[in-house]
Amino acid sequence: SQKIEQNSEALNIQEGKTATLTCNYTNYSPAYLQWYRQDPGRGPVFLLLIRENEKEKRKERLKVTFDTTLKQSLFHITASQPADSATYLCAPRGTGFQKLVFGTGTRLLVSP
């Protein structure tokens, strides 16, 4: 069956460092992968989309990579800030009428 795995343990880093979050998937052949941010008590908010033919995508301090051979996406936040503290969710997705399914999410805590 299809599986999406993200680190279930919280990632604690210091302000200014780079945070790297991992998304692994099995029994999937996604055409693209989305990353979302979720703050406590709120719904997820879309951050970035990367397609299977793109190795890397950047948006301000965010960078996403997509390795279809390793079946893995990495999500980087450079120069992290306490305001980046949140849970980050990945969602690999195929084409056509494919359902939008999320991983378990990784909680990021950035301390001053």
Add this chain to the structure above:
Amino acid sequence: EAGVAQSPRYKIIEKRQSVAFWCNPISGHATLYWYQQILGQGPKLLIQFQNNGVVDDSQLPKDRFSAERLKGVDSTLKIQPAKLEDSAVYLCASSRARDTEAFFGQGTRLTVV
């Protein structure tokens, strides 16, 4: 543009009672999703609509949960009868097309006692 609207924000019911949640997606969005999110877990897709047709409802407990999307716009999710394990946040989301970003509402926090 206005976001995804959900109501109510909070609901407390006793087990075996019924409850309904309402969602109004962003205008023009063809795809609508309902998720259940238990504390500490990722959102679990219950049902996905494309206009007023069901794309996927494989994770919907059909013996107690039902959902409909009226005229391809608003949607309601119903639980009858509720169980203690249904306590969770129920999130509604919509997207313009099936492969574009999804916009989420604030969710309904359900507590079953």
